[in-house]
Amino acid sequence: MNIYHLDNGDIELADWIYRRSHDWVTLIWNVTEKCNFSCPYCIGRPVGHQDRSLENVDPIKIIQAFEDTRKIIKKDIFITLTGGEPTLAHGMVTICKELSHRGFKLDLMTNACSPVVHEFINSVDPCSVSISMSYHMWKLDKDRALYDRYMTNFHTAWNRGITTALKIIASPEIIPTLEKKINKLRVDLPSDAPILIQNYIEGWVWPKAYTREMRDTLLHTMKIRRNSNIAFWDVSGFKGMKCDAGNSLIFMNTSGDFFPCFGIQGLKLGNLMDGNLKLTGNTISCPNETCSCTQHGIWYGKNPWDFIKGQKYEDATYNRFGPGGIKTTE
Numbered sequence: 001m002n003i004y005h006l007d008n009g010d011i012e013l014a015d016w017i018y019r020r021s022h023d024w025v026t027l028i029w030n031v032t033e034k035c036n037f038s039c040p041y042c043i044g045r046p047v048g049h050q051d052r053s054l055e056n057v058d059p060i061k062i063i064q065a066f067e068d069t070r071k072i073i074k075k076d077i078f079i080t081l082t083g084g085e086p087t088l089a090h091g092m093v094t095i096c097k098e099l100s101h102r103g104f105k106l107d108l109m110t111n112a113c114s115p116v117v118h119e120f121i122n123s124v125d126p127c128s129v130s131i132s133m134s135y136h137m138w139k140l141d142k143d144r145a146l147y148d149r150y151m152t153n154f155h156t157a158w159n160r161g162i163t164t165a166l167k168i169i170a171s172p173e174i175i176p177t178l179e180k181k182i183n184k185l186r187v188d189l190p191s192d193a194p195i196l197i198q199n200y201i202e203g204w205v206w207p208k209a210y211t212r213e214m215r216d217t218l219l220h221t222m223k224i225r226r227n228s229n230i231a232f233w234d235v236s237g238f239k240g241m242k243c244d245a246g247n248s249l250i251f252m253n254t255s256g257d258f259f260p261c262f263g264i265q266g267l268k269l270g271n272l273m274d275g276n277l278k279l280t281g282n283t284i285s286c287p288n289e290t291c292s293c294t295q296h297g298i299w300y301g302k303n304p305w306d307f308i309k310g311q312k313y314e315d316a317t318y319n320r321f322g323p324g325g326i327k328t329t330e
């Protein structure tokens with residue numbers, strides 16, 4: 001279990017180390033649009049027309065392509081698997097099992113209720129994997145069988161030693177009852193299981209709509225990635241921020257095409273199966289008002305403190321170029 005307690009009181013999880021290390025590249029892989037849920041608020045990952053899909057490629061070839069890419073860029077790769085529900089993509093269990101045993105680090109974002117999550121949990125190397133299990137209240141609160149499946153999968157992952165967190169998306173309407181809800185969930189979770197409370201990012205809608213009272217409630221309830229969230233509430237915009245996307249951060253779509261980040265898909269940096277990823281080697285100027293990277297608790301912008309009212313470099317522990325202060329407690 002990798003949980004980090006920072007000097008400023010913030011708590012970070014397994015992914016923090018790899019996202020901050022300059023020896024590692026963070027690859028956010030949009031694995032599939034398929035999902036076993038149909039949440040009304042799903043932002044999904046619309047990909048439009050795709051020339052090809054990695055789901056039609058032999059998993060063994062995909063594993064080899066990751067090995068080749070690691071050699072080409074001469075960096076280790078930390079892979080965040082997102083979607084859709086990533087475990088539903090063809091061959092994902094095989095691919096993730098192999099990658100985790102070959103020194104790649106994986107971070108799975110899942111609803112924890114797909115038919116193959118259990119197999120994923122039991123086959124990967126626990127030391128190389130972290131899992132963020134989204135708790136979708138609209139579904140799980142009303143379906144006891146699904147709720148039990150969620151909790152069983154959580155406990156299985158936890159007992160295998162995988163850093164596992166329950167994630168709740170903090171829409172304004174749930175904030176008044178959030179603490180009560182968390183206390184209820186805690187009864188069925190392993191003791192001390194981390195609970196992530198995450199802003200909705202795309203389009204700012206919720207964070208910018210939070211009242212002062214809602215913010216105070218969140219500050220009281222939120223124990224993990226607090227500083228990243230607080231900074232996000234107060235950032236004036238990302239546009240113009242110097243960013244390391246394309247260098248320490250890469251986005252890959254369902255076809256295996258690489259781009260600097262989810263928000264910049266006009267600049268192709270190569271394709272996984274073509275074995276031709278080329279990092280930019282330079283910072284870029286962010287063209288977007290919002291940034292979805294903040295939902296992972298780490299910002300790749302090089303100078304966020306210049307864009308956030310009242311912030312100093314010392315505050316930016318959520319930033320790859322910010323100060324150190326790592327203390328491993330587990």
Ligand code: SF4
Nearest residue numbers: 035037038039042084
């Ligand atoms: S579980 Fe996630 S990907 Fe699936 S519908 Fe819900 S929000 Fe969308």
Ligand code: SF4
Nearest residue numbers: 243245261263286291
């Ligand atoms: S700050 Fe801008 S360029 Fe950097 S990762 Fe976010 S959206 Fe992409």
